[in-house]
Amino acid sequence: MSATAPALQLLREEPTGGEEVLLRGGSDLELTDTLLAPLWQQWPWLRWALGITGLGALVLFGALTYTVLTGIGLWGNNIPVAWAFAIINFVWWIGIGHAGTFISAILLLFEVRWRTSINRFAEAMTLFAVVQAGLFPIFHMGRPWFAYWLIPYPSEMGVWPQFRSSLPWDVVAVTTYFIVSLLFWYMGLLPDLAAARDRAPTVLRRRLYGVAALGWRGELGHWRHYRIAYLVFGGLATPLVLSVHTNVSFDFAITQLPGWHSTIFPPYFVAGAIYSGFAMVLQLMIPARELFGLKDVITKNHLDNMAKMLLVTGWVVTYTYIVEPFMAWWSGDTYEIYDLLVDRPFGPYAFVYWGVVFCNCIAVQALWMKKWRVSAWRLFVVACFIQLGMWSERFMLIVISLHRDFLPSSWRMYVPSWIDWTILGGTVSFFLFLFLLFLRFVPFIPISELKEMRHEMRRRRA
Amino acid sequence: MDRDPRISRRVVLQLVGAGATAVGATACSRGAPEHIVPYVEQPPEVTPSVPSRYATVHTLDGYGTGVVAESHEGRPTKLEGNPRHPASLGALGPLEQASLRDLYEPSRLRALSRRGTPVAWHAFASAVSAAPPAGKETHVLLEPTSAPHLVDLVERVRRRGAVVHFDAALPRRNAYDGARRAFGKVVEPRYDLSRAAVVLALDADFLAATRTPHAWARAWASRRRVDAPGGEMSRLYVVEAALSVTGMAADERLPVQRRAVQDVAADLLSEVLALRDRRGLPARQGTSPWARVVARDLAAHPGASVVMAGDAQPPDVHVLAHALNEALGNVGSTVTYGPSPVFEAGEASHDAAALSQAIDAGRVGTLLVLGGDPVYASPRAADLARRLASIGTTAYLGARDTATARACEWTCAALHWLEAWGDALAFDGTPAIAQPLVRPLVDGRSVAQVLAWLAGMGDVASHDLVRDHWRARAPGDFDRFWRESLVSGVIATGTAATMDVAVDWTSLAAVVTRPPSAPVAFEIALLADPKVDDGRFGDNAWLQELPDPVTKLTWDNAALVSPSTAARLGIADGRVLELDVRDRKLTVPALVVPGTAEGVVALAVGYGQRVSGTPAEGIGEDAYGLRTSSATWFDEVEVRVTDETRALALSQEHSSMLDRPIVLTRTAAEYRDDPAFAKPHEEPTETLYDLRPDAPHQWGMTIDLDACTGCSACVVACMAENNVPTVGKGGVRLGRAMHWIRIDRYFSGDPRAPQALVQPMLCQHCEKAPCEYVCPVNATVHSHDGLNEMIYNRCVGTRFCSNNCPYKVRRFNFFNYNAGKAPSMALLMNPDVTVRARGVMEKCSYCVQRIREVEIVARREQRRIADGEIATACQQTCPTGAISFGDIADPSTAVSRVRRNGRLYAVLHDLGTEPRTRYLARITNPNPELHPA
């Protein structure tokens, strides 16, 4: 990429030089062109990547179709483990989907400046993760073709949904989250789509971006409403982010199942969600920055900050891992004590538990070292551990709690089937496929915001 | 051809579609047009939608059990016990109930054939009745029978020169020989357990073994229910090798190898005689302390105890049991004797060797095997298949496609007992007429019809055979006798009188003084299977999927070993063992069952059938292969551990209660000292929610764990009543069994002598049901009369309800379990219960269809529902009457009375679910002398 970004070549390796880079960098035009360049360029590897992940997505649809036609008996679920991979994946994906809006909204409200380079990226990740998550509540049903019964509509049967259950809450929460995130993301995109419209090499592309930009002109009035709306969106999205995973945690916390029946779940889930979401941002960002040559926009400073966020959320998660068994012991409840103090650490799924502890609590401690925080590949490895750990944590919460509850007579092991694994892998593929499409066609660094920030910084320096 | 005047087969076929699955279509689709097909002429006794009920009788190896069959528009859908029949008293076990399924089983023999080629009846009949070549005879092999009309026919056939043998895979020879040795003749003991304060079972599973009357379990249970602290209850001692249903109910259980039971019995007799009257017998040396204590207990209850010996024990143990009963003064009080209902019981015609010898001698020209599967079940020494090949004409009549059917030249489909007329005697000789419920679904004949042909009577309808037999014997007006016999299901005047017999004490000296048999390293104990019996129910998915009452194993048999034996061998569940009995080898997976005697490898017979294309094919291993003609029930065995492991389909994988309040149990003494022990598990809990069902009737159930034996009759009753599907071995292994009621079995205490606890677990119909509030679509809600309703057609299948059910009684249709079933299986379906589609939850409904039917009738008649008018299927069939059901809002109902019992408690009461199903804690009555403090 060096050819397209001569202005940014300076100080490439300076670890914390993001601001300097921006300030010293080339003109706005050059900056814009650099950031739009991935849209106009051919990326041979991208074609392969799209092909492979697209194929994976097709496999996912195939597996889902097979499941709908045959029954979820194809999965490993049983009684007592009536929820397993589908719900694990749902919680995992929706958790991943939390980082984007968290970065966009909460860091926006806190005016954290380094957010700017990565928020678009993270928001897109949110959307695509929510798409994956959204598949599961529908397809895990025994009769997904009646999924619309969860929506209150005047049925000729005269029957309505039941709102004491957390599942309709989920429907509304996830839908709201998707729509709000989409609007938030799209709104932020408008000025950059306009820029793409105005820089696109062919008329067709200009027209396509033109339609997508809705005719954005950057008028004084536009900015006036846009800025307020965007800020209030940030204000809305902040509690929304917290509420969505709180709602997801209610799917467990409102029950009386040992291991689920816990008031700590909402913050626990939110922290875990942000943890895995940040890890996923890093997992996507580190290769993308490498492949698209954007080390000057997504700097080591960003990596460092993200790593610190991981460390913080990692400790929140660790704290809950300590509090959970403590609360179980403190409660004196036989069933809770068995689940948290016997079955998890020493039961047949103990390897999952200890894996979770290692991945989520121990591996992240490497990030105390600056060397690990600013080294892209080291950070990538840690992020992968965290991702694995967070998926396993959901396995631990769902399967380990379910497989041994109150009556030992109904205890039973759960073993996933190959369809379970296919669907999990399929969503990863589908997610990457959508994400690569996003990288290919959408300005994935907020150009307008970056320029505005540079302008503000220059003004402050002046 | 058999004719039944009442039911046209056409009607049955028209209704094939009636049990079709309920698809979840709402009104948004225009359904395919349906048709109404009325009768041409409606039979007067049929009201469409209102089931008819007919009394009939089911027979196992000659022992009849009265049945009331429910028929919907001409197709039997449910079997219940006949309350007037002495063997049933309204109860049925798993086998009798499940035999209904065999009627519709698509793999049953459907026609007549010769080596696979279809033939007509007359070809079959003339071939088998042709005179055998000179010097040869016609031999007929029958299953043991008590049917009076068959006895007639047997006599006629014999008069025409044919030789008739009787053979059972599970012979009762030991009992008959024992009686003969003790009394000089074959008699059948009858026990009055309701008057027995002490019961001693010597390897006798009298609570669940498949030929003992359910009446015994009921009588036993009547002495077990403790109504108040310090209340009277009987004490049950069990000496056995493998844990049985009776063993699980025991207060004191002594696990020993089968060969050692005789020593215990001899010890006991010697000690009892020492306390009562020596009767001229020498004292036995070195009796065990256990025997001394038990003998004291027995002797302390003269005339109020019962000693019984099991069929697997050699004749001497039966002799000892008879002697003990006589010595204890039980005869005439708790024990009486009568003739065996089985025709020629214990006589030469029952000698299995006779037929083999006749074949080997070349005397058999024609052999007819009418029922059973001797080629599969005979001791391999007999090698019947090879012998059959040497016979000129061989013919088989049977319901199933068996090894014997394959080995015979001619085969004829046997009519199911619900398709033909017949009769049978109960254990006490009470006769009953078996009337068919449906016109034959196959082209076949009954045993009687074949015998009639052999007797030269031509092709006679079974109806005529039975009717003519009884016409000659009916007192008074025959038509009236016939009608009354059919209506009541018993011919009450026919009960056989008791016989006065006396033990021949002189013969006992040798038995009492015989030195103890030396224990062997490993003993194989062959068990009669509570599910497939001798193998005859191998094709029955209900029974294959029924968890074994003790081991909880489905779709398989396994080598049962005790935990210590397993430790000695270094094995765990599923590890394949090679068993070697006198060079007969069998590889079979092991299953560790606490309570199995040390050094015993117990294995059920009836599995390992190999007839291709039948459901039984390849399920389990064939234990008959280890049998020799000299050792039918136990033998020494060499055990080798192989490297192979096989997965077993257990319906329950964990057996410890972990001190959780699941099955509450106390000894009688503890209960006396702490009468309120159950109270904390019963008292109302604090709740924020005051919404209560408000209908006049409030349904509730109680289950008395004192009475429940775990026999699993309720499980089959529920399957039949509620169209519960089977999921196969793979499904059970994955944890997807569909049983609405299951019997949980826990072990507590010392694993060598564990206490086994059983608990029927079904939907508890919680007032504050955790399943309900998590359902997003109102598919499980509460009714006004307090039921936890499950509405299949509203269910979208989130399974959230199951996650939140602390009792895990909800079942999910992971697949369409009714898809691909033979059309005939649709006839089995109860039309009053929706057949569930794929993807929906289901669970116990308290048989809501029965509640609603009664409710509609009561409303129509403008009256309240009377107590006892509604019985759930499980309650109805329970041999011990452990289950009560009724209106808990009305203090005068039976269930309300039970709910006032001090033993009442709720499982997992502290969760605040307020279950409507309550249990009565189990009180055991151990002998304190055996447990010195």
Next chain:
Amino acid sequence: MRALFPPWSDTIFRICLALAVTGVLAVPTAMILWVRTPYVTKQGDPVDQPIAFDHRHHVRDDGIGCLYCHYEAERSKYAGAPPTSVCMNCHSQVWQESERLAPVRASWFSGKPLRWARVHQLPQFVYFDHSAHLAHGVGCDECHGHVDTMGEVHAVAPLTMQWCLDCHTDPAPHLRPKGEVDNPDWVPDRPRRELGEQLVRELHVDPPVSCTGCHR
């Protein structure tokens, strides 16, 4: 420079947008309405029967009550179609040569049942009981309409669950004296609700509203 889009593109774009928004709202609305249409509920659908049986003639002209043929309705779940023998009660005497009745005679003499087309079709998970309704004074025409005026019987009621619930939650306006259930000419002698409320008390009408009342 030429602009990227011509002026009219705004209109097109906005129309498309409006259509999309309308579609999102209109499609579910249309579906919700669709399932209530007589087409889906089969109200008024002509049904071909094997015999041109005319209820008008039998009820009106001959004065035969509903329960003469549908006699099971009082004691069974099913009112059903009568057995052929019921037809033959009369038609062995009258119209015994009629061409139109040939299928009836064919059924009678061959023993093969008539196959009537079902007019009122409930899903298989619905357990409707005629006897319970008749016993509580729900007249035949309450659900079946005035069959006595129909040449070919067609469904009048939608038979949707909401329709069932309407009556189960408020039965009074649908009741009549028990003796009048099969009387097509019955007219209430006072306001329907007033009469209905009296009948609710007299006949102990308490229709089940719990789910298992109909779904088992």
Next chain:
Amino acid sequence: MHSGVVAEFETPEALERAYDALRAKGYSRLDTWTPYAVKGIVRKGPESDVAWVMLVAALLGGAIGYFVQWWVNVSAFPIDVGGRPLHSAPAFIPIAFESAVLASAVTGFVVMLGHCGLPRLHHPVFEIEGFERASIDRFWLGVDERDPLFEGDVGEELATLGALRWTRLEAPP
């Protein structure tokens, strides 16, 4: 604005200076086109009312969300669910909250677009040569011809204020 005079500036500072100068002269109908929000100018205008609209939408959405649940579970289909009260208020809060957020966000987005006059693919300013840089790095200032002070020479004036160039903006016929 659809017609008037527009001028191109190279930097936001130049734009800001020109904007301030014209404002000082009393021009009231000014407009700018910038690649990003130039705070110095945006902050001078009146506050947008989008926030208030979104607040009202949130309150309304939340109320409707709660009401639907109440109506459904208490009035339309009252049924005993696990013995819980028909009006289970705590259980109705999550959906009420989510409805509030959803209503607010959708309303906010739509109102924001409406206030901006979007979507509008065609606009007279797009006809201006070089205007495509307005989304990249150029800053445009326009004086509406409806401005009372508008005169033909306003372009010259803009040029003196540092505009790179100016041009007449004509509304299409």
